[in-house]
Amino acid sequence: METPNRRITRLKTTSPKRETIPDSNTFRHRPITKETTNFLKFKSPPPIRHQPLEFLSSIYTKETNKKTMEFALGVATHFPSCSKPQIINSPHVRFLSLKCHSISLSDNSSTGLAERPWKVADARLVLEDGSIWRAKSFGASGTQVGEVVFNTSLTGYQEILTDPSYAGQFVLMTNPHIGNTGVNFDDEESRQCFLAGLVIRSLSISTSNWRCTQTLGDYLAERNIMGIYDVDTRAITRRLRQDGSLIGVLSTDVSKTDEELINASRTWDIVGVDLISGVSCKAPYEWIDKTNSEWDFNFNGRNEETFRVVAYDFGIKQNILRRLASYGCKIEVVPSTWPASETLKMKPDGVLFSNGPGDPSAVPYAVETVKEIIGKVPVFGICMGHQLLGQALGGKTFKMKFGHHGGNHPVRNLRNGSVEISAQNHNYAVDPESLPEGAEVTHVNLNDGSCAGLAFSQLKLMSLQYHPEASPGPHDSDPVFGEFMQLMKQEKQKA
Numbered sequence: 313m314e315t316p317n318r319r320i321t322r323l324k325t326t327s328p329k330r331e332t333i334p335d336s337n338t339f340r341h342r343p344i345t346k347e348t349t350n351f352l353k354f355k356s357p358p359p360i361r362h363q364p365l366e367f368l369s370s371i372y373t374k375e376t377n378k379k380t381m382e383f384a385l386g387v388a389t390h391f392p393s394c395s396k397p398q399i400i401n402s403p404h405v406r407f408l409s410l411k412c413h414s415i416s417l418s419d420n421s422s423t424g425l426a427e428r429p430w431k432v433a434d435a436r437l438v439l440e441d442g443s444i445w446r447a448k449s450f451g452a453s454g455t456q457v458g459e460v461v462f463n464t465s466l467t468g469y470q471e472i473l474t475d476p477s478y479a480g481q482f483v484l485m486t487n488p489h490i491g492n493t494g495v496n497f498d499d500e501e502s503r504q505c506f507l508a509g510l511v512i513r514s515l516s517i518s519t520s521n522w523r524c525t526q527t528l529g530d531y532l533a534e535r536n537i538m539g540i541y542d543v544d545t546r547a548i549t550r551r552l553r554q555d556g557s558l559i560g561v562l563s564t565d566v567s568k569t570d571e572e573l574i575n576a577s578r579t580w581d582i583v584g585v586d587l588i589s590g591v592s593c594k595a596p597y598e599w600i601d602k603t604n605s606e607w608d609f610n611f612n613g614r615n616e617e618t619f620r621v622v623a624y625d626f627g628i629k630q631n632i633l634r635r636l637a638s639y640g641c642k643i644e645v646v647p648s649t650w651p652a653s654e655t656l657k658m659k660p661d662g663v664l665f666s667n668g669p670g671d672p673s674a675v676p677y678a679v680e681t682v683k684e685i686i687g688k689v690p691v692f693g694i695c696m697g698h699q700l701l702g703q704a705l706g707g708k709t710f711k712m713k714f715g716h717h718g719g720n721h722p723v724r725n726l727r728n729g730s731v732e733i734s735a736q737n738h739n740y741a742v743d744p745e746s747l748p749e750g751a752e753v754t755h756v757n758l759n760d761g762s763c764a765g766l767a768f769s770q771l772k773l774m775s776l777q778y779h780p781e782a783s784p785g786p787h788d789s790d791p792v793f794g795e796f797m798q799l800m801k802q803e804k805q806k807a
């Protein structure tokens with residue numbers, strides 16, 4: 313929470329001229345290493361006299377490491393002689409109780425500020441460009457390495473946290489206020505959080521939502537995921553836009569020097585690593601759940617017919633499965649290493665290649681599987697699945713400068729000319745120039761012109777680089793599931 317004597321940590325860098333921020337996301341610079349200097353500024357507390365929301369008392373429960381705080385809505389006044397504010401006798405005064413984040417008071421000694429009753433900076437995010445960002449930790453503690461990417465979604469942090477495509481990455485939310493709706497079990501996109509950590513500006517002190525079952529901090533701590541707040545996310549985002557995605561190390565470990573952490577960030581890389589095998593299921597299973605009727609949408613154009621679909625789990629988001637089930641599919645989910653021959657033996661009406669984390673050129677075994685399946689049954693690729701299809705056709709993928717992560721990316725559907733606002737999460741893209749004749753670019757990202765969708769009619773193949781299932785995000789692209797049904801229907805009618 314904000315405190316009167318809040319210590320403001322700013323980072324000053326002697327970085328090169330940063331006059332322009334290039335818009336193009338389709339090439340990658342290596343970051344420029346620069347020495348950085350940290351300095352601290354102290355701000356004196358502003359005088360508080362009257363304020364509408366007044367903090368009354370705080371009860372710290374040692375066993376649960378939690379605080380319960382009481383607030384009054386109305387007008388309260390501070391009198392110098394009173395330790396507690398006096399509530400003006402008003403019919404408008406209301407009392408309410410807010411759940412607050414657990415704040416560890418025991419680990420402040422390392423900073424020399426053990427006597428302070430509020431949380432002080434106890435974590436560092438160091439980037440491979442040598443910059444050091446002091447922050448406050450929540451969730452798990454420890455030391456973690458990963459690639460830092462920024463996500464521009466305004467809502468949906470829980471779906472983002474459980475999207476397996478973020479394995480190996482720190483997600484920095486550009487929306488400054490995170491945690492206000494807590495978490496609930498219905499919004500999970502996978503069985504666990506695979507991301508390296510969460511970086512946010514401000515952690516909401518209260519959780520208020522009718523579906524909320526837990527605070528964000530408790531949720532992350534239970535899943536052993538690190539989070540930091542009170543960090544200048546705008547400055548880091550500008551740096552990532554300028555220099556490209558950077559590897560970072562997040563640490564609450566005071567025994568590690570800045571140099572050690574910087575070295576760790578420079579000796580790890582996400583490129584060339586198979587991250588799919590760590591997130592995929594290990595055995596096939598049947599998926600049954602549809603999108604909950606309360607949340608279901610886009611009933612137009614649904615087939616009554618049922619299609620049998622094999623879904624390759626490269627890190628599949630559950631909403632892809634829910635949407636397919638809502639469109640009338642019976643789905644068998646199979647692991648990333650499931651042989652193509654076994655899939656074809658199952659005689660599916662169609663095969664879905666899912667989203668998944670990391671470098672698509674680091675999983676040649678998956679490309680081989682895709683190659684063996686295309687042309688034999690209708691296929692639909694989403695994100696990683698789209699990149700694998702691109703490679704299976706003989707095309708190449710490349711790493712973008714800082715990728716696309718967010719729920720507000722405009723895409724033009726070249727087949728009907730419409731613009732869809734889409735949910736995206738990828739750092740790699742297919743180079744359309746590398747694709748063979750017959751491959752059609754069906755969608756283009758309007759921010760940078762990159763390839764956002766492919767089709768190859770002869771091979772009954774379609775794919776999107778982004779997330780039509782959204783979750784979180786707009787539903788503009790949902791009809792593409794209907795197009796996949798059409799593709800399967802046409803093929804069934806031929807048989």
Ligand SMILES: NC(=O)CC[C@H](N)C(=O)O
Binds near residue numbers: 477741
């Ligand atoms: N959402 C995804 O499937 C991500 C694809 C791939 N890992 C990328 O970053 O480009």
